[in-house]
Amino acid sequence: MNSTPDHTTVTVLGLGRMGSALAAAFLAAGHPTTVWNRTPAKADALAAEGAVRADTVAEAVTASDLVIVCVLDHPAVQALLDPLAGSLTGRTVVNLTSGSPEQAREMAAWAAGHSIAYLDGGIMTTPDGVGNRASMFLYGGSREAFAAHRDTLAVLGDPVDLGADxxxxxxxxxxxxxxxxxxxxxWLHATALVGADGVTAGAFTPVAVRWLTTVSLFMDRYAGQIDAGHYPGDDATIDVQLAAIEHLLHAGHARGVDGRLPELHRELMAKAAAEGNGGDSYARLVEAFRGR
Incomplete structure (x- = not known):
């Protein structure tokens, strides 16, 4: 299969709901697309849209410059690709299969040993969001491969470059x-709380979404504090928030709403205050999650 600068050839291995959505997005963008699935019938709809159905994995990977893998798990990726390392040499593999960081680094080392360009990806959307430029697709691995295929990967969603790891x-x-x-x-806890007094989720949620915009501003501010390891309580201290959370717990208890989630927050705040850090910002609680 020949490729043009604007229409890189693509192979998609694995045609579950997500894999099928990936292949459909490539086809819609005009990329010559080869597909393979262990159950061949899953390729029928894509073949009807112009995809080339490969009978074997070997046929699929040799058809394209860019090989996308989206299967069940890391062992399934290994089982598919290990026997074809020689055929993949000089090509780019983008692994969009869910896995752990350790598994991704293991695959990157395997690929490097066979002169295969490798990117590991995280799909931050459901199948319905594939093809939407607002959807994030996270990538780590070969910088050269990312630069070479960024425009092609962008048809799936916004490609976010996380670096060489x-x-x-x-x-x-x-x-x-x-x-x-x-x-x-x-949000569900809050919806249950206000719902106990007759407020619908539809009425409450727009206010909640607007509030999250303000919360995001605090996250930006606290990120710098976390990186610096310094938590000045110049906005709202842990002591102040520890007092405020009692109102939430009281309101929930009075309405029969499960309080375990805010009780966890109170426990973390109370521990920080007991350790003499009540005058710090809420960002101090990152140390509790770090186990320090």
Missing amino acids: AGLASLYDAGLLGLMWSVFGG
């Missing part, structure tokens, strides 16, 4: 998912 995409992915679940948990 292939493990960082998986590490950011894990951290950002933790942040998402924490935000969801806080």
Whole structure:
């Protein structure tokens, strides 16, 4: 398959919901796309849209300059690629399979040993968000490969370059998912709290989203404090917030709302205050998560 400067040839290995969405985005952008899946029927819809269905993994990887892998897990990636290391030499592999930072670095070392350009990626969206330029795709690994294929990868979503460490995409992915679940948990707790007095989620949520914009400003400020290891309480100290959280706990208790989430925050704040750090900013609690 021949490629042009604007339409790099692409192979997608793995056609689950996410893999199929990736292949569809490449096709929609005009990239000659070869697809492979262990169950061939999963390629039917893509083939109808113009994708080339490969009968074997070997046929799939030799068809393109850029090989995208999106399968179940790291062992599945190894099982697919290990036997084809020689065929992949000189090509670029972008592994969008979920895994750990350690697994990503192991794959990067394997790729380097076979002269394969390697990028590890984190997909920060659902399949429906693939192809939306607002969706983030995180990448770590070969700087040369990222520069060469950035425009092609951009058809999936905004390609965020995390640098040469292939493990960082998986590490950011894990951290950002933790942040998402924490935000969801806080929002659901708050929605239950106000809902006990008849406020609908639809009425409360726009106010909550607006509040998160203000919260993000504090995050920016606190990031510098964390990096410096210095936590001046010049906005709202832990002592002040420790008093404020009692109002949340009281309101929840009075309404029968599960208080375990705010109780965790109170526990962390109370520990910091007991250690003599009550006059510091909330950012000080990063030390509790670090286990110090």
